[in-house]
Amino acid sequence: xxxxxxxxxxxxxxxxxxxxxxxxxxxxxxxxxxxxxxxxxxxxxxxxxxxxxxxxxxxxxxxxxxxxxxxxxxxxxxxxxxxxxxxxxxxxxxxxxxxxxxxxxxxxxxxxxxxxxxxxxxxxxxxxxxxxxxxxxxxxxxxxxxxxxxxxxxxxxxxxxxxxxxxxxxxxxxxxxxxxxxxxxxxxxxxxxxxxxxxxxxxxxxxxxxxxxxxxxxxxxxxxxxxxxxxxxxxxxxxxxxxxxxxxxxxxxxxxxxxxxxxxxxxxxxxxxxxxxxxxxxxxxxxxxxxxxxxxxxxxxxxxxxxxxxxxxxxxxxxxxxxxxxxxxxxxxxxxxxxxxxxxxxxxxxxxxxxxxxxxxxxxxxxxxxxxxxxxxxxxxxxxxxxxxxxxxxxxxxxxxxxxxxxxxxxxxxxxxxxxxxxxxxxxxxxxxxxxxxxxxxxxxxxxxxxxxxxxxxxxxxxxxxxxxxxxxxxxxxxxxxxxxxxxxxxxxxxxxxxxxxxx
Numbered sequence: 001x002x003x004x005x006x007x008x009x010x011x012x013x014x015x016x017x018x019x020x021x022x023x024x025x026x027x028x029x030x031x032x033x034x035x036x037x038x039x040x041x042x043x044x045x046x047x048x049x050x051x052x053x054x055x056x057x058x059x060x061x062x063x064x065x066x067x068x069x070x071x072x073x074x075x076x077x078x079x080x081x082x083x084x085x086x087x088x089x090x091x092x093x094x095x096x097x098x099x100x101x102x103x104x105x106x107x108x109x110x111x112x113x114x115x116x117x118x119x120x121x122x123x124x125x126x127x128x129x130x131x132x133x134x135x136x137x138x139x140x141x142x143x144x145x146x147x148x149x150x151x152x153x154x155x156x157x158x159x160x161x162x163x164x165x166x167x168x169x170x171x172x173x174x175x176x177x178x179x180x181x182x183x184x185x186x187x188x189x190x191x192x193x194x195x196x197x198x199x200x201x202x203x204x205x206x207x208x209x210x211x212x213x214x215x216x217x218x219x220x221x222x223x224x225x226x227x228x229x230x231x232x233x234x235x236x237x238x239x240x241x242x243x244x245x246x247x248x249x250x251x252x253x254x255x256x257x258x259x260x261x262x263x264x265x266x267x268x269x270x271x272x273x274x275x276x277x278x279x280x281x282x283x284x285x286x287x288x289x290x291x292x293x294x295x296x297x298x299x300x301x302x303x304x305x306x307x308x309x310x311x312x313x314x315x316x317x318x319x320x321x322x323x324x325x326x327x328x329x330x331x332x333x334x335x336x337x338x339x340x341x342x343x344x345x346x347x348x349x350x351x352x353x354x355x356x357x358x359x360x361x362x363x364x365x366x367x368x369x370x371x372x373x374x375x376x377x378x379x380x381x382x383x384x385x386x387x388x389x390x391x392x393x394x395x396x397x398x399x400x401x402x403x404x405x406x407x408x409x410x411x412x413x414x415x416x417x418x419x420x421x422x423x424x425x426x427x428x429x430x431x432x433x434x435x436x437x438x439x440x441x442x443x444x445x446x447x448x449x450x451x452x453x454x455x456x457x458x459x460x461x462x463x464x465x466x467x468x469x470x471x472x473x474x475x476x477x478x479x480x481x482x483x484x485x486x487x488x489x490x491x492x493x494x495x496x497x498x499x500x501x502x503x504x
Contacts, residue, residue, distance in 0.1 A: 071117045073206065074189040076178045077105055078427055079197040080171060082127045090463065097133065101197040103309065104460050106140050107299050108201045113142060115203035120146040120189070124177050126154045126169075153177050157418035173418045175427035176408075183405045186389060195384025196427055200458040204295040205257070208454040209386055212255040212446070219335050220250035227351060232501060240355030242332040242498050248351045251399065254391075254432070256342045256443025257382045257457045260320050260480060261464055262297055262313040269465040271319045271477040278325050278364045280485030281492065284449055291315040291480045292453040309460050318456070318480045321464055325478075325486040327371045327378025329356035330447065330494055338491045342443040343371070343378040346435035354442050357494040359486070374434065377476070380443075383459060385429035395432070400439035404431070412437050447491055452484055 079101055086092030094100075105121060112119050121141060123129070129151035138147050155173040158166075178194045191210070195201050228243035245253075263271065282288050298312045310317075327343045331354065341356045358370050371378055387395070396404040401412070408417030424430045431438045445455045465477065 069118075071191055071210075072189045073112060073117050073119045073191045073193055074122060074182070074185055075105075075109065075112070075119055075201070076122045076124065076181060076192070076194040077101065077197050078124045078175060078178060078194075080126045080174060082125070082133075090461075096197075098136070100308075100461065102137060102140055103299075104198060104200050105137075108203075109141060109145055110300070111203035112206060113144070113203075115207055117191075117203065117206065118144070120148070122181055122185075123147070123149045123151075124153045124174065124181065125149065125151045126171060126174050128152050150177070150181065155416075155418060157415055160415075160420050170418050172421075172423050175423040175425075176417055176421075178427065179405055182392065186392065186405075189389065191386070191388055192392065193384070193386045194427065198459060198461040199259075199383040200296070200299070200460050201384070201386070202295065204454050205457060206386065208295075208451065209255050210388070212451075213388065213391065215336060216250060216253050216255075219245075219333070220247055223247045223250055230501065231504060236355075237353045238355050239357070239361075241330065241357035241494055244334050245354070246351065249354050252345070252352055252354060252440065252442045253444055254441045255455065256380075256433075256445050257455055258320055258342075258380060258445065259322055259383050259459045260296060260318050260456045261459050261462050262310050263317045263319060263465060263477075264308075264310075264462060266317075269474070269477075271479045272475055272482070274475070275478075275482055276325050276364075276486070278359060278486040279489050280482050281489045282481065282485045284488065289449040291318065291456070291484055292450065293318050295454045296456040297458045308462050315481050316479060319465075319477045320456075320480060320483060321473075321476045321478070323378045323380040324476065325359050325483060325490070326365060326368075327375060328487065328490075329358045330487065330491050331356045331444075332494070332498070333444075336446075338447045338494075339444040340447055340487055342380050342433070342445060343373055343375065344380065344430070344433040345440050345442045346373050357490065357497065359490045361497075362493050374436075379430070381424045381428040381430065382457065383428055384457075385432060395439055395441075399441065400431075402437050404439065447484075447487055449484065456480060 079097070082095075082097050084090035084092060084094040084096050090096075109119050109121060123137070129149050134147075134149060137149075141147060153174060154169045154171055155177070156167050157170040157173060159168045159170065182192055182194070191206065193201055193206065224244060224246050227246050228240070230240055230243060263269065282290060293313055293315045297310075297318055299309055323343060329341045330338055331341055332338050341354070359365075360368065360370060392404060403412070406417070413419065421431075425434075425438075432441050433443055434440065446452055
């Protein structure tokens with residue numbers, strides 16, 4: 001067991017003599033170590049099917065309705081800075097751990113406990129965690145919550161941005177380290193939550209993800225094995241936006257999230273003055289609705305100097321900046337209803353391509369074409385990801401051509417994964433939702449107003465509104481009510497188009 005624990009320490013590629021000691025000890029007990037970490041092989045036979053998560057969801061429901069053990073969550077938080085460095089509109093020297101990370105982690109943990117889950121917090125830090133700071137964190141968390149800290153965790157490698165003739169700390173590689181933790185503890189937990197230290201992940205997010213994953217798994221179980229063909233057989237596959245999905249298409253679907261912030265001063269840092277040319281329609285089933293900001297953005301423990309986090313913002317203060325209506329599309333999934341397809345994933349092959357109704361299909365953007373799926377304007381970084389154990393196993397063995405968990409070997413990865421992949425690739429979830437050397441999963445967001453609200457996740461630093469305004473990008477700030485209304489318009493256009501096609 002001490003060798004297993006040593007894997008995490010040795011994974012930092014430091015102190016070569018001690019690393020060799022771990023390698024030698026491991027060899028003596030017959031454990032195969034690859035590049036100073038355990039090389040545990042995971043085979044597809046370890047899981048019953050591509051959507052074995054159905055069993056996990058059923059178990060979750062049984063736990064909540066009986067005396068079975070609660071869902072066990074490993075909540076991983078990656079932290080680069082203990083104190084603010086003054087960049088990105090922060091105050092140099094401000095205590096980021098106490099004023100930013102700790103209130104967010106505690107709020108998230110308390111909301112997960114309120115749902116009946118068991119939570120283990122695992123911090124991965126670039127800096128050394130001093131004893132009194134460790135005690136401060138532990139005392140701030142509920143007593144039932146286990147805390148584990150991997151400090152000084154940044155790997156050493158070649159700094160490819162410069163001449164790579166010497167090694168140095170690769171700070172962007174810190175975002176990779178959570179994968180080693182997950183692989184080491186994969187069989188000890190039911191659910192994994194991995195986010196940056198300023199992202200507020202609440203029990204509502206976990207509950208919604210589990211429910212939506214269960215719904216997708218159930219639909220997949222009864223899905224056909226052949227592709228749906230509409231009446232108009234000449235319709236390109238990517239434009240087929242209704243009808244049943246086959247199993248291979250369901251394999252690519254996963255619940256998505258959208259990062260939001262709360263406007264602090266609309267006079268100086270307001271949202272779009274001119275919306276994209278799609279009308280806002282907030283009438284759902286005859287009732288005017290708006291986004292509910294409570295699941296994402298209301299905080300109950302508004303203390304510990306977290307003055308940058310408003311306690312209970314209204315929906316008209318919540319905005320997004322990492323996507324827009326032009327980069328989005330909708331689709332009807334029988335048994336689930338209408339969903340939004342987030343940008344990022346590329347067109348898959350014939351049997352796996354998930355068609356959709358692009359927002360510009362009705363001419364709202366004139367002769368402009370659909371944006372490229374990898375366009376950074378619409379890519380929608382989540383600041384993290386979450387998944388069940390079974391989903392991770394499925395991704396690693398079936399969905400991700402390069403695997404999801406370590407080791408990170410050639411030809412998919414160079415330099416043990418410390419090539420020029422950025423933070424967003426690792427901790428932002430882009431390795432899941434992009435296609436190049438990634439998993440090409442398709443994120444979906446429900447267009448039901450209540451469910452839509454639970455797929456928004458709060459970037460509590462609230463600094464993008466100042467940072468992007470300075471760069472002249474304030475026109476990217478879209479209030480979530482406006483985006484939901486625009487998506488509703490696109491959905492209604494899609495329903496009308498579907499009806500016309502079926503009447504032909």
